[in-house]
Amino acid sequence: MAKSEWMEGKYRRFLTEGRGQGAGKEYVPWTKTYEFSSMGRATRILGIKTGRIHHLHSDLQLRAFLIFEFSHRVQDIMECFPLIDVKAVIDDHEDLRFDKFCNKETREQMVITTNFLLAVKDSDENEKYVARTVKNSTELTRKITFEKLEIERRYWLAKDIEWKVVTDKQLPKQLARNIEWVRDTLLDREGDRVEKEQLSVILHKHLLDNPHIVLRDLLKQFDKTEGVPKGTGLYLFRYLVATKELRIDMNSAIDFSKKISHLLPYIKGIESHEDL
Known part of the structure; x- marks a missing residue:
């Protein structure tokens, strides 16, 4: 089987498995900790509010998860949320560097993800979604980081969902x-x-x-x-x-x-x- 066929098969399998779909206990993250090597220390942790195992790919993501979960505002936590329909959602994407996020061998487009999609309650007790990308502040000096963040920013803006970048400086150890x-x-x-x-x-x-x-x-x-x-x-x-x-x-x-x-x-x- 050609590499490109394997990649396409994996993509279809993920969709069939419900990756990036569902909510609460039924949500399935796009990638799981045991499926690829992480740049940081991966952690699997049982969520108190969701009752399911969460897959976190770095210590900073774990830190963010703990703080989000402890918040009385946060009702649900969906990690590694895939932007599957990103090109359809963003009208103006000609200047975005999607080519930077392709498989190096097959040149197939990789699925871009946002670290956390949270269901939260506002001051009036109404539930809404907010998206959060977690980054070490040192990563913000890299051009490729900004290129990915711009894709995420435009995606969530088009979805009318609040999106922010949260760094290690905002997540006290x-x-x-x-x-x-x-x-x-x-x-x-x-x-x-x-x-x-x-x-x-x-x-x-x-x-x-x-x-x-x-x-x-x-x-x-x-x-x-x-x-x-x-x-x-x-x-x-x-x-x-x-x-x-x-x-x-x-x-x-x-x-x-x-x-x-x-x-x-x-x-x-x-x-x-x-x-x-």
């Missing part, structure tokens, strides 16, 4: 680390949910009633007082942060040696990144 540290408390078995929620209510009251106690000491005290295994208080603290029952400064490392009163006044965190 510490924020993503904190989100990753708390989010797995939302992924445990259904059978543990009732007890976890009941105990977390008790811990929440302990925290609010004892603002002058050091956080580390209170969590240890909680384990003894409630007769629960060591580390349960810490786990429930993470759960309360993950569910946003506790609002702490998610942009900074959590200092367990501080008094609770120094941690709980914060109501910022992801809110400062809601414009992503």
Whole structure:
């Protein structure tokens, strides 16, 4: 089979498999992490809001995913979204360098993708779509990067969908680390949910009633007082942060040696990144 026939067959197979189609749990990204070598470290992660495995092709994409998912505005995350109808959608594309994004051997046009298509709620609780391309700021010095970004910009403009480029400078590492540290408390078995929620209510009251106690000491005290295994208080603290029952400064490392009163006044965190 000729290389061009193989490429065409792969394209048709992807469409048949529903790549780039569906929503929520049913969405299928155009490419998956195991299908080609990535320039960065690839990650597969179970989405809390979607209930499916997300395929992310770099650490920066993972960082963006964690921050997007933690946002109360974001309802759905569709990664590696293909612009299959790009030439039909963009009326004026004669000056766009599609030739830069062709298979080097067959010269066939490759499918251009946008990193994330998000379903979000606006301030009036109406749902809409926004598109986000994630790039390291160092990549923005490359001409080919700008050529691809211009194709994406015109495509989403024609679709009347807001599109932005998000760089590493807008995706704080510490924020993503904190989100990753708390989010797995939302992924445990259904059978543990009732007890976890009941105990977390008790811990929440302990925290609010004892603002002058050091956080580390209170969590240890909680384990003894409630007769629960060591580390349960810490786990429930993470759960309360993950569910946003506790609002702490998610942009900074959590200092367990501080008094609770120094941690709980914060109501910022992801809110400062809601414009992503």
